[in-house]
Amino acid sequence: MPGVLESPSRLALKRPVLRTLRLGFVPLTDAAPLLVAEELGLFDAVGLRVALSACTGWAAVRDRLAFGALDAAHLQGPMPLALAAGLDGVQAQLIVGAGLGANGSTLTLSQPLAAALGRFTLPLAAGAFAALLRRRADAGQPPPTLAVAFPYSTHNYLLRHWLASAGLDPDRDLRLVVVPPPLLTQRLQAGLIDGFCAAEPWGSHAAALGIGTIALSSGDIWPNHPEKVLAFAADYAAQDPESAIACTAAIIAATRWLEEPANQAAAVAMLRRRAFPGLAAAEIAAAFEGMAQGLPLAAPLRFRTATLPRRDQAAWFLRQMRRWGHLPAGVSDSAALAPWRQDIWRAAATRLREVEPPIASQPPADPPEAVG
Amino acid sequence: MTLDQGTATLRVLLVDSDLDRAAAVEEGLAAAGCTVVAIAAGVEELTRRVRDTGAEVIVCGLDDPSRDELEGMRALHRDEPRPVVLFAEKAAPEQIEAALEAGVAAYVVEGLAPSRVRPVIEVAIRRFRAHQALRRQLALAQSDLEERKLVDRATGALMQRHRLSEPEAYRRLRRMAMDQGLRLAAAATMVLEKK
Numbered sequence: 249m250p251g252v253l254e255s256p257s258r259l260a261l262k263r264p265v266l267r268t269l270r271l272g273f274v275p276l277t278d279a280a281p282l283l284v285a286e287e288l289g290l291f292d293a294v295g296l297r298v299a300l301s302a303c304t305g306w307a308a309v310r311d312r313l314a315f316g317a318l319d320a321a322h323l324q325g326p327m328p329l330a331l332a333a334g335l336d337g338v339q340a341q342l343i344v345g346a347g348l349g350a351n352g353s354t355l356t357l358s359q360p361l362a363a364a365l366g367r368f369t370l371p372l373a374a375g376a377f378a379a380l381l382r383r384r385a386d387a388g389q390p391p392p393t394l395a396v397a398f399p400y401s402t403h404n405y406l407l408r409h410w411l412a413s414a415g416l417d418p419d420r421d422l423r424l425v426v427v428p429p430p431l432l433t434q435r436l437q438a439g440l441i442d443g444f445c446a447a448e449p450w451g452s453h454a455a456a457l458g459i460g461t462i463a464l465s466s467g468d469i470w471p472n473h474p475e476k477v478l479a480f481a482a483d484y485a486a487q488d489p490e491s492a493i494a495c496t497a498a499i500i501a502a503t504r505w506l507e508e509p510a511n512q513a514a515a516v517a518m519l520r521r522r523a524f525p526g527l528a529a530a531e532i533a534a535a536f537e538g539m540a541q542g543l544p545l546a547a548p549l550r551f552r553t554a555t556l557p558r559r560d561q562a563a564w565f566l567r568q569m570r571r572w573g574h575l576p577a578g579v580s581d582s583a584a585l586a587p588w589r590q591d592i593w594r595a596a597a598t599r600l601r602e603v604e605p606p607i608a609s610q611p612p613a614d615p616p617e618a619v620g
Numbered sequence: 621m622t623l624d625q626g627t628a629t630l631r632v633l634l635v636d637s638d639l640d641r642a643a644a645v646e647e648g649l650a651a652a653g654c655t656v657v658a659i660a661a662g663v664e665e666l667t668r669r670v671r672d673t674g675a676e677v678i679v680c681g682l683d684d685p686s687r688d689e690l691e692g693m694r695a696l697h698r699d700e701p702r703p704v705v706l707f708a709e710k711a712a713p714e715q716i717e718a719a720l721e722a723g724v725a726a727y728v729v730e731g732l733a734p735s736r737v738r739p740v741i742e743v744a745i746r747r748f749r750a751h752q753a754l755r756r757q758l759a760l761a762q763s764d765l766e767e768r769k770l771v772d773r774a775t776g777a778l779m780q781r782h783r784l785s786e787p788e789a790y791r792r793l794r795r796m797a798m799d800q801g802l803r804l805a806a807a808a809t810m811v812l813e814k815k
Contacts, residue, residue: 307687307725311707317720336694337704398688399695419696425667426692428685440664574695 268297269484269491272309273322275302275523276429277448277535278349278476280515281551282322283522284502293501294494302523305428306398314340319484320495322348326565328479328587330400333579341482344557345496345592348476348503350608351467352535352549353403354451355410357443358436361392362461370543371468374414381421391420392442395427395435402476403445405568406469409612418572436460447475448535448549449519449527455541456531462540467547472608474554474561479587489592497596503551504602512536553605556597559588564611571614630654632740633675635686637661641751645679648743660686667693670701670729677737678703678727679744682720690727703727706734706741715741722748767805774808 273279282300285291291298301318303309306327312318314331323342331340355372357365365372365380381391396404408418418424427435432450435441437459444450445466454460466473478499485492505511516533524532534540538548566584569575575584597604632654636642639661646656657673660666666689670678680687687705694702706726707716715738719725722745728737771793778789797807 304683304685305688307691307705308683311682311705311720311725315707315716315720336691338707396692399692424692424696426688426696428688431685435664438664 268299269495270317270319271298271300271321271495272303272312272318273300274304274306274309274429276322276476277519277532277549278352279322279523280506280519281348281499281502282478283518284505284515285498287518287522288502288505290498290501291495294498296491296494296498298495304430306401310338310340313342313479313481314338316481316483318481320345320478320480320492323477323479324398324401325474325477325562326400326402326405326569327398328477329562329566329569329584330574332584332586333575335400335574342479342587343482343485343492343589343592344477344479344562344587345485345492345596346478346499347474347554347557348478348499348551350472350475350550350554351465351545351547352475353406353445353447353466354462354540355394355407355443355445355464355466356436356451356454356460357463358439358441358460359458361442362463365463368463370462370540371465371546372463374410374416377411377463378414378416378421381416385421391422393423393425393440395425395432395441395444395446397429397432397444397446398426399574400569402466402473402565403447405565405572406466406473407445408572409568410464410469412615433457433459449524449532451540452531452534453527456528465540465545465547467545470564470609470612471547472550472554473611474558477557480592482587485592492592493595493599496592497599500552500555500593500596500600500602503555504600507550507552550608553608555602556593556605557588557590558607559585561611562588567614630677630736630740631657631673631675632677632679633657633670633673634659635661635666635678635680635684637684638681638751641748644751645744645747648747649679649740652739652743654740654743662686666690667697667700670703675701676729676732677740678729679740680725680727681748682723682725684725687725694730702730704730706737715745718745718749722752724748767808770805770808770812774811777811 271282273282286300306324309321310327313321328342328344331338331342365376368376396407411418427441429446429450432444432446433454436454451462455462480492506515516529516536519532520527520529535549538545562585566581632649634642634645634656642659649656657675660669666686678690690703693700704727706728724744726741726744774793775786775789778784778792779786793807797804
């Protein structure tokens with residue numbers, strides 16, 4: 249009941265609450281900072297009333313944010329780029345308040361495809377995957393179908409980079425499709441897709457069901473790559489900058505809490521209750537423990553070290569969008585990257601005395617043919 | 621609804637797992653002269669369905685998970701029909717707002733003039749909205765019933781606890797609610813939680 253929390257938090261207010269901030273998310277492990285901020289009362293603590301709502305897919309979040317039915321959302325990193333560029337006819341100006349995490353996604357293959365690879369150790373080498381695809385093509389088999397959760401997703405671009413690094417053409421040697429996250433395991437089981445690259449817990453869930461094998465984690469492609477972002481509608485942030493800063497502060501505080509190993513079990517329980525009631529705790533916990541099918545990952549899911557929005561990192565995704573022809577030639581880098589500002593993050597971090605996280609790693613090198 | 625020359629030949633694919641709502645939308649579209657080529661509920665290969673039915677317009681729920689698949693169809697496959705979300709290009713702001721509010725999303729296969737599709741969206745918005753109102757009424761009736769049950773249980777608890785008659789217990793509950801500025805159901809919940 250919101251009324252119960254009202255009176256104590258009112259006392260902490262420095263200003264009247266203008267209205268409720270409408271915040272959307274897609275149920276995935278990397279939405280944890282939003283759920284934690286709500287469950288721990290961190291939004292209340294910064295004097296903010298937040299209506300947190302789950303959306304089934306990325307298109308639904310995008311439309312609500314772009315057309316004013318949400319003020320802020322958990323978004324795929326490349327989505328503010330696509331919206332700034334007006335891709336697919338939907339244009340919106342957003343501001344990234346914070347990164348929500350690094351790593352935390354997997355490439356999970358169906359059992360028949362994994363078996364065809366023979367024995368391999370995680371992380372699977374791109375060359376071994378390419379060799380399998382060539383054998384299949386020589387045998388007259390159709391290209392396998394791999395799913396990502398959205399066209400403008402970190403997964404689509406990291407996967408494409410990995411495939412291309414072994415000389416594969418993602419648009420010809422494979423069939424890439426979009427499947428919304430909650431349907432991934434179902435489609436894998438039904439044999440409609442041969443694998444997927446998606447955020448946890450879906451890879452660990454498929455592995456636990458015995459219908460998939462985790463071949464690779466996204467951190468194996470670009471260690472500590474930025475994953476989802478917290479993005480505000482630019483109009484909202486301009487009208488009520490104080491709320492945008494307060495919300496970002498609550499999210500940074502949530503990532504601090506998430507980074508404490510002692511809080512992991514509680515975080516898993518929250519996610520299970522709020523986002524994945526049908527999944528076993530161990531399937532959700534794997535990402536927090538930095539494990540995939542019982543093996544440790546080199547670059548596991550991180551929250552706190554990834555909150556500062558870095559324009560040079562977003563620029564890597566922008567280059568990939570150009571590389572694969574997803575961006576019209578007329579779009580300038582500066583216009584597409586405009587959402588990556590650090591002022592909101594810095595104002596929020598100052599209040600929390602949060603220091604700037606060190607740069608964890610540089611993006612993968614661009615292939616020579618993509619330059620120029 | 622009169623038959624509209626502009627929509628008469630449009631082939632519409634409905635994607636909706638709410639079959640009652642889909643039926644209502646289909647009826648509205650048929651009355652507007654459209655051809656509903658298929659209703660796809662929780663369909664597995666929407667991409668193929670769009671191609672095979674030759675659909676020119678796709679109407680679906682704003683939150684239907686199939687939407688992301690339609691977006692992928694446009695962005696990833698140049699060789700297929702390319703559906704464009706109708707919120708986008710050239711839609712009037714009032715229509716966008718109405719569609720969002722009613723929970724409708726529509727896609728137009730690239731190349732079709734948006735003006736031809738407008739009546740389709742209007743029908744869909746009206747039918748979605750009517751369905752929403754119906755569901756809200758049902759939910760309201762349901763919550764009224766739940767609240768009445770709570771109040772009855774709390775009254776019973778007060779009668780037992782303080783050996784009151786039913787009208788006395790009810791008056792006490794109402795006074796508690798008024799004193800604390802709570803709804804009657806909230807006061808009832810407090811009484812029941814105290815045991």
